[in-house]
Amino acid sequence: MSAASKKAVLPADVRPFTKVLVANRGEIALRVIRACREMGLRSVAVYSDADARAPHVREADEAVHIGAAPATESYLLGDRIIDAAKRVGAEAIHPGYGFLSEREWFSRAVRDAGLVFIGPPPEAIAAMGSKTAARQLAGKARVPIVPGTTEGLADAAEARTIAERFGYPVLLKAAAGGGGKGMRVVHKPEDMESALDTARREAKNAFGDDSVYVEKYIVGPRHVEIQVLADAHGRCVSLGERECSVQRRHQKMIEEAPSPAVSPELRREMGDTAVRMAAAAGYRNAGTCEFLLDRDGKFYFLEMNTRLQVEHPVTELVTGIDLVQWQLRVAMGEPIPESFEPLTPRGWAIECRITSEDPNNGFLPSTGRVSFLRVPAGPGVRWDGGIEIGSEVGLFYDPMLAKLIVWGPDRNSAVDRMHRALLELTVDGIETSRDFHLRVMEDDEFRRGAIEIQWLERRLASLTTPRPPADVARVAAIAGALLAERDRSARRPNGGVAARNAEEPAWLRAARSEGIR
Numbered sequence: 048m049s050a051a052s053k054k055a056v057l058p059a060d061v062r063p064f065t066k067v068l069v070a071n072r073g074e075i076a077l078r079v080i081r082a083c084r085e086m087g088l089r090s091v092a093v094y095s096d097a098d099a100r101a102p103h104v105r106e107a108d109e110a111v112h113i114g115a116a117p118a119t120e121s122y123l124l125g126d127r128i129i130d131a132a133k134r135v136g137a138e139a140i141h142p143g144y145g146f147l148s149e150r151e152w153f154s155r156a157v158r159d160a161g162l163v164f165i166g167p168p169p170e171a172i173a174a175m176g177s178k179t180a181a182r183q184l185a186g187k188a189r190v191p192i193v194p195g196t197t198e199g200l201a202d203a204a205e206a207r208t209i210a211e212r213f214g215y216p217v218l219l220k221a222a223a224g225g226g227g228k229g230m231r232v233v234h235k236p237e238d239m240e241s242a243l244d245t246a247r248r249e250a251k252n253a254f255g256d257d258s259v260y261v262e263k264y265i266v267g268p269r270h271v272e273i274q275v276l277a278d279a280h281g282r283c284v285s286l287g288e289r290e291c292s293v294q295r296r297h298q299k300m301i302e303e304a305p306s307p308a309v310s311p312e313l314r315r316e317m318g319d320t321a322v323r324m325a326a327a328a329g330y331r332n333a334g335t336c337e338f339l340l341d342r343d344g345k346f347y348f349l350e351m352n353t354r355l356q357v358e359h360p361v362t363e364l365v366t367g368i369d370l371v372q373w374q375l376r377v378a379m380g381e382p383i384p385e386s387f388e389p390l391t392p393r394g395w396a397i398e399c400r401i402t403s404e405d406p407n408n409g410f411l412p413s414t415g416r417v418s419f420l421r422v423p424a425g426p427g428v429r430w431d432g433g434i435e436i437g438s439e440v441g442l443f444y445d446p447m448l449a450k451l452i453v454w455g456p457d458r459n460s461a462v463d464r465m466h467r468a469l470l471e472l473t474v475d476g477i478e479t480s481r482d483f484h485l486r487v488m489e490d491d492e493f494r495r496g497a498i499e500i501q502w503l504e505r506r507l508a509s510l511t512t513p514r515p516p517a518d519v520a521r522v523a524a525i526a527g528a529l530l531a532e533r534d535r536s537a538r539r540p541n542g543g544v545a546a547r548n549a550e551e552p553a554w555l556r557a558a559r560s561e562g563i564r
């Protein structure tokens with residue numbers, strides 16, 4: 048096929064562009080802005096009242112104010128964002144993750160406005176938009192799903208009948224679900240009615256849709272997901288797996304690539320399955336198929352996330368492929384190179400989500416002003432952050448402040464490196480999840496890779512029990528040296544004056560050796 052005829056078959060909404068509006072905030076907005084800059088594309092940030100001084104606003108080539116602090120009055124106003132793009136002459140919109148990224152209507156509205164949506168076409172989002180629709184499609188594509196229903200439940204009686212068939216425990220899930228919301232485990236028939244009511248209410252509040260279906264609750268599986276990338280020329284590749292089993296309340300906290308439980312054969316098999324699923328949906332751009340992997344190596348499709356994932360950097364570090372740049376390239380019509388497949392991961396990468404939550408206080412959200420920030424650095428360390436000194440952390444947006452990602456030649460060295468990087472991280476002014484992550488890196492079971500999706504909830508008490516963190520131990524050592532110095536000074540004839548004049552006191556030396564000024 049000649050280059051010209053290849054060009055002719057490209058969909059109308061796939062074409063080159065030079066200016067990209069980033070419809071998001073925080074670390075992911077910065078991530079996209081960086082990719083644009085590296086590719087010589089101009090970037091446009093959008094911001095709410097709360098983000099006027101945010102780093103993403105400063106780093107972009109241009110910025111447009113779009114509304115008040117609540118997301119419903121700014122980052123979720125798709126029409127206003129499209130208007131902003133047209134006004135500043137941006138020809139493409141990158142939605143990041145969250146906010147408008149998986150809204151079918153937004154992808155369509157961007158296309159209808161004559162702009163390029165850097166993500167899948169609306170039809171593909173719709174095909175995967177509800178968990179029940181995705182389960183039906185999986186059935187057609189011969190992709191194994193967790194046993195359960197593929198349609199919403201009528202009432203608790205129906206739910207009980209189905210649960211009897213699969214056996215308890217079962218999991219009630221919102222069809223429109225996301226972020227672990229609208230999900231309830233039910234262990235016995237008499238709990239079904241109230242669990243269904245709660246799941247429905249939560250789903251209605253979070254997604255405006257109270258449809259709930261039932262799945263068998265699987266005990267002891269891992270969450271393993273496959274990154275896929277599909278271009279506009281009909282090529283779709285799998286870029287390997289991510290292990291995301293360290294979860295609290297069905298939400299990921301630590302991710303790694305590859306997975307300690309995936310052999311090269313299983314990687315190929317899961318990869319082929321994910322590609323089949325993506326093809327069935329008419330997928331384009333970057334996407335992720337999530338699976339539960341049981342102890343016997345059997346896997347079940349959960350859902351497809353039709354966007355860039357929070358945890359995409361671990362895949363980038365072990366494949367050397369810049370996923371955000373490839374999102375942009377695919378949206379412009381560039382074909383995926385042959386070299387992307389088959390793919391063997393190189394080394395090991397781990398990501399910790401640094402959130403403004405207090406692990407020693409039930410992960411209660413913490414708010415305030417970042418008064419000091421020391422960002423980890425050195426070999427193999429990557430910081431994808433959205434905060435800086437002076438940032439105000441409020442309750443309007445997601446508590447994730449940054450992602451700390453490390454690479455090492457193997458899993459043990461990656462874990463050690465993450466531990467070292469976390470020790471370097473200092474955030475003052477708000478509570479963060481740092482100490483929790485440190486303890487996970489020290490945990491024997493985690494270090495052995497013996498994790499599954501219920502592991503963290505079981506282990507949480509030992510990982511969050513308040514105990515003096517390293518910093519407190521250092522302060523105690525310095526205080527001890529200070530007291531000893533005072534005692535010595537008191538015993539000298541002219542007290543502390545001689546000590547001050549003679550040499551640095553021991554406490555100051557101790558403080559200096561700890562890097563405290």
Ligand code: ADP
Nearest residue numbers: 193224225226227228262263264265270297500
């Ligand atoms: P969401 O879209 O809300 O994130 P998912 O379907 O992706 O929901 O599930 C989130 C997490 O909940 C999974 O990673 C897994 O840990 C757990 N989970 C989901 N389905 C099941 C199931 N059938 N059995 C056990 N755990 C499950």
